Amino acid sequence: MRDLNLKATEYFEAVARLGSVTKASEELGISPSAVSQQLSLLEAQLGVKLFRREKRRLVLTLDGDRLFQTTTQAFSAIRNARSAISFQRDRRNFVIRVSPSFGVRWLGPRVGAFAAENEDWNIRIDATPDFSAFDTENVDVDLRYGMGTWNGVAVVPLMHDLVLPLCSPAYLERLQAIDPDPTRQLVKARLIDSVKTLYRWDLWLAFNKIQIPKINYPLRFDRSSMSIEMAKQGGGIALDSVTLCLGELQRGELVPFSVDFDVIDFPAYWFVCPSRHLNRRILQRFSQWMTSACKSHDDMARAHLQALGCRFRPGSPTDLIDVKPWGL
Known part of the structure; x- marks a missing residue:
């Protein structure tokens, strides 16, 4: 490869692709004589003829066609990569870190709407339970699950969590057949631990x-999405977030274990970033979009639970004894 004249090879590919020295020179921005000179150098280096002239047309020889098939693919890939790099360089990047279950179940199905409104930005979603170290990581904002007690960052409330025991209709029927009392049903139930x-x-x-x-706890999961899926499949009762499984409730795939128990209602989802980030226009747009989307979702969730006969009990961080604000 070190002996190959790459400039002459590039000129050859242009001539073979366009079928004309003149057209190739226009594309390359050089004179036709310079193109012809490079073609002669390449033929001399390879020791074969790459073109033959037929009625004022350049036609590839067998050797020329073999070289063209390889070089045109290579140079096309290089041109595509160059275009992609230039496009990426000209666009701006917006990096969001989010807990995995919230990212998959809530943000993922909705963020396309925000992206469509901000087409001049590249949006990256980093789903991880680890909070960002903003001083050392290239992250614009965290969407955090927890009590909101983080120091050294701006913390904006987004949405409450609505927590209650949930299970599949079939599993609930089996429990009710064992005992009509919900409290005694719990003793017999398979509890899914998130x-x-x-x-x-x-x-x-x-x-x-x-x-x-x-x-x-015969079933324990470190992701709410897994606990919810297990409950949906009839594996037991999950004490989990309606915020993450409203769709399953609306479709009847999950039901409240019993409306005798209040829905625990407490602030749990937060928009977190360094205060200096709040002046960025894209962050302001995203904050406004998230606030609107969260309110719409929260209103739907509450309306659906109320229609099922559920009551709400406010919760607070003081209720959470020795519980750390892990990422969901």
């Missing part, structure tokens, strides 16, 4: 003054 949620079964049972002799 280990990184703020409200877990032990806390919820204590709030509702329910004693289970020996709490057993």
Whole structure:
């Protein structure tokens, strides 16, 4: 490759593709004589004829066609890469970090609308439970799940979480067939544990003054999305977020275990970034879009739960005893 005259090869590819030295010279921005000179140098280097002239036309020889098939693919790939790099350079990047379950179940289906309104920006979603170290990482904003008690950053409330026990209709029927009393049903039920949620079964049972002799978690997941899916498949009761599974509730794939127990209603989703980021126009746009989208979703969730007969009980960070604000 070090012996190959790349400039002459580029000129050859242009002539072969366009079928004319003149057209190739116009594309390359050089004189026709310079193109012809490079073609002669390449033929001399390879020791073969690459073109033959037929009625004022340049026609590839067998060797020329073989070289053209390879070089045109290579130079086309290079041109595409160059265009992509230039396009990427001319566009601006906006990086959002989000907890995995919220990213997959809530943000993912909606962020396309924001992208369509901001086509001059490249939007990257980084789904991870780890919070951003804004001083060392190239992240514009975090969408965090937790109690909102983070120091050194601007924290803007986005949405409450609505938590209650959920299961499939078929699983609920099986429990009701065992015992009509919801409290006694819980003793017999398979409890699905979402280990990184703020409200877990032990806390919820204590709030509702329910004693289970020996709490057993045959199913434990570190992602709410997995707990919700298991409950939907009839695997047990998940104490989890209506924010993340409103669609399943609306379609009847999940139902409240019992409307006798209040929905725990507490602030849990936050827009977090350094204060200096708040002056960025794209961040202001995204904040406004998120606020509107979250309000719309929250209104729908509350209306649906009320239609099912659910009541709401406000929660607060003081309820959360020894619980850390993990990413969902």
